[in-house]
Amino acid sequence: MNDIESGAPDNFKAFQLLSQVMDEQPVSQRELAKRLDIALGLVNSYIKNFVAKGFIRVKNYPRNRYAYLLTPQGMAEKARLAYQHVHYFSNLYTVTRQDYLQLFRDLADRGISRVVFCGVDDVAEIAWLSLREVGVELAEVMDDDHAGTVFMGHEVVAMAHGLLSGNHRVVITSFKRAEQLRGRLREMGVADADIFHPDSAHGLAAESVSEWR
Secondary structure, rough: OOOOOHHHHHHHHHHHHHHHHOOOOOOHHHHHHHHHHOOOOHHHHHHHHHHHHOEEEEEEEEOEEEEEEOOOOHHHHHHHHHHHHHHHHHHHHHHHHHHHHHHHHHHHHOOOOOEEEEOOOOHHHHHHHHHHHHHHHEEEOOHHOOOOOOEEEEEEHHHHHOOOOOOOOOOOOOOOOHHHOOOHHHOOOOOOEEEEEEOOHHHHHHHHHHHHO
């Protein structure tokens, strides 16, 4: 069973939470939820689980604040999860890089020499590295959430603006928001035949990376 199938994203959240409580400073569960961008109830569930397993001890402070003290068992668990984190992302990088490389090779074989990226995150950076190997040109980068920023020398533009350029061969470069972006492109009149995304079994499975960010 690979790391994706074994629930690695959930394990990474556990690693993040153990890392957040290492300094033993008083903090509320609400603050932890905000830092990790997860539900308050999920933080509470993790904390209870860590206490039950002997990974942390809890010290009470006024106003619903607590210090979570990492035990020797907790330190060992954090080290184990850190190793798993590195191994998971190493595998994910390799799979994602190859999926996009194959996609761009297929597009080049069809005579497509210019594409637009839609979606800016860590996956987009991996896709860009694959694109450079094939020699297909990156004409535009679109993402409503990141418009005005710069990605690999390209100003990121809103989707409506990017589609005005006429470069409608769009490659979705986010696993986390793949379906959301695909739906938005369809709403804006882009045909399914002009929307591209790695569709191998590994590529689809890698969408679970959304829980890591």
